[in-house]
Each structure stands twice: as C-alpha cells, then as structure tokens.
Amino acid sequence: MHTAYVSVRLGLLALLDDADMHGYQLKSAFEARTGGVWPLNIGQVYTTLARLERDGLVATSDGNGAHGEHADERQHVYSITAAGRRELSDWFAESPVEGPPPRDELIAKVLLAVAGGTERALAVVTAQRTALFTALQARRRALRAAGAADAAAGTGPDADEAFAAELVQDALVARAESELRWLDQCEARLLARRSAGGPTRRSS
C-alpha cells in the first residue's frame, strides 16, 4: 500500500493475527496493548474492519461455527487472511524511514513560527517548553506507577497490559526529553541568529 500513517488499520490486523476476535474485543485489546494512552472509538473499529474486509485482509464468520440456520446475528468473528498476514509482515519489516518523515506537530509549529519572526518563534519555543516540561514530570510519575503496577501484577493476567504501559511510557518520556533538548537547541540557534543581526521579520 502507498499510504504511510496507518496505525489503527494495521493495529487491528496485528491483533487479529494473534487471535480471532469480534469488534468489541478489538477495542479493548487495542487499548490494553497500547497501555491505555490511545483510546479507540468503538465506531472506528467497525468502520476500519469493514474497510479491511473490503480489501480482503480480514474475513468474517458467525460466532457459532458453520451452523447456518439462525446463527447469532450479533456476534461477528473476524480473522486475518493470508493477504492480511502478508500486509502485516511487510509493515513490521518496513523501515520507519523511507521517504519524507511524518509531519510532526511540534516541529511544524516551531518552523512556521520562525516564519513570523524571531521574536514570535522565541515565544512559541518558550511556551512549548514550559508545557512539555510539566507533561514530562507527569509522565515520569506515570512511569513509576506503571513500574509498581507491573511488579504487583507479576505474571498474572494484567501483566501484559502493565508491560505495554511501561513500554509506552518509556517512549513518551524519551520523546518528551528529546523534544525538550531540541527546543533548547532552537532557542540557542534563534538567540545566536538574533545577536548576529539576522532578520527579525521575513525578508520577502
């Protein structure tokens, strides 16, 4: 496929690769697997499943096996198809960096603030840094909490979910730290530029 940023679609596919499920289960599984940070509207599960079925990546069957008769209408079980498995393994193997990098909100904000002049850019950088710092502290707290939950869960039924939560909090903390460092770099470059007599307003 040629479209780049498709987490829900391939996420559902990955869950179905692990086990056949129906829509409602997929919602819970998706949220559990992503440490609870990515809520998924149940409606989207069904729209996405319909599109996956349209594209032949999943197949549906009634829950009661092949009884036919008056099989329970409201229990559609989805399974991944061979084509779906192919698509999924392509996704897992695929390099995360081919073609242009995904548009990032923070990067876009800063770069485009620079278009409005050095002063505006500095203001935006400062504001974003403050907000990020607060968020980072919250994430670190969440990480400690996740660690405690993980220890408590041991190898119990919630261990998988706690493990996922830990991984995702790691990632969010790492990202926030990297963004903070980048904002510092931006500020330094902007200040250097201003004192070097650079443009304070866009030239053309």
Place this chain on the structure above:
Amino acid sequence: MHTAYVSVRLGLLALLDDADMHGYQLKSAFEARTGGVWPLNIGQVYTTLARLERDGLVATSDGNGAHGEHADERQHVYSITAAGRRELSDWFAESPVEGPPPRDELIAKVLLAVAGGTERALAVVTAQRTALFTALQARRRALRAAGAADAAAGTGPDADEAFAAELVQDALVARAESELRWLDQCEARLLARRSAGGPTRRSS
C-alpha cells in the same frame, strides 16, 4: 477546532500571516520553511486553501487590486482573516500535550508486535533499530551539510531556508536518537521478561 493533527492547514495559515501570497508561492514557502523535508503537492495547497476559505480563515482577492474590469483571473492572492489569526495564535499557544498523544508509527509497531509474542517483538525491535541507525547516520551527514550551507549563505537570501533546514535536521536527529534509546530499552525489558519466564505467546 477539535481535530488534532493539522500541519498543512495551519502551516499555510502561518505563512499567510506573514505575507499575502498566492497558491504557488505557498507551496515554495512551505517547503522552504520546513527545510525541504516535507514536500507539498501543489494540488493540496489549493484544496486546503478552498477549505480555509470555506471556514472563513482566509480571504481571496484578485492580484490587480480592486480594478474589477477584466482583472487577471489566474492570480488569486490569499490573505489571512481575523478569525484565521485567532485560530493560528490558538495553535501556537496550545500545549502539545493535551489529550492522548498522537499515534506514532514506531511505537505502534513495537507495541503491537508484542501482541504477537516476545520473539516477534524482539525481531521487530532489532530490524527497526538497524534501519534507524543507518538513517541516523544519513541525517547527521545532512546536518553537517546544512551547517556548511548556512555558513555559506551568511545573511543572504537563502539564509532563512538554510536555517530552517538546520532546525529540522536537529529535530530529526534528536528524534532518531531518542527512538534508538527507546528500542534499546524495549529490548532490555523484553529480554528480562523472557528470562523471567514471561509469556512468549499471548495468553488469551
């Protein structure tokens, strides 16, 4: 507005806040401002401008002022409106972390690979790390090149573009480094989990 990830829409708005332009100029300006890493299909500029106009965030006028008569049809100049400025300054002020974090391709890939078992997850982590490392080296080279270009441009006409390229390469390098560190963490956690007798396949 309630939709979260809108870089093109607000990007064009930010550029128009700096100066009135027509569509074709916006394409060049957007790409210049984003250091050339985010190419923008010219068609999208016009669709996005049409939507911005529909929403009252930009206004259009013919290029020849208010002549009326047979003003050049093919030179539409767009300007930001008061409502547009409000929207834009909201965007700049807005915290990057309210509500759930954006779905990230790499995080999603790893978390959902974990759903398929520890071994699969380890394979994905390794593959992604190798690819990322290669990309990181390329980015560092690009950054050195951007630095050289910046020095050469001085305060000339290309200085703005070179400056933007530098900022964006900083960001991409920082992100890649953070992702690499995270992948290391993931591997460590996965290995610890495996040797602790954790599940190698999803339980239910």
Place this chain on the structure above:
DNA sequence: ACAGCCATGTAACTTGTTACATGATTTT
C-alpha cells in the same frame, strides 16, 4: 424497572493526498 455494560453498525464529516486537465510565461 433501571442502570450499565456488551455488541454492532451507519451517516456524516475532516484532513491528507494524488492524478489529471488546463493554460500562461519564460528560457533555451
């Protein structure tokens, strides 16, 4: 009876994205 969860789905909409058609102007 009622609240709340389980379960399925649809209609409507948003932004992002590209392929295509069209023509003017400038450069070679």
Place this chain on the structure above:
DNA sequence: AAAATCATGTAACAAGTTACATGGCTGT
C-alpha cells in the same frame, strides 16, 4: 519551436473520527 517553470484548479479516494441508533444481557 520545444522545454521548463509558473499558476490554478477538480475529481476521487483513503484514513481518522465521532455522534447517533439499536438491541441483548446482567446485576441491583
């Protein structure tokens, strides 16, 4: 004259997202 660049737009579709309608089942 041909090629490249400037310039504008439309049609069509993908994926994400939510509000809403519908009903079964379970516990109080």
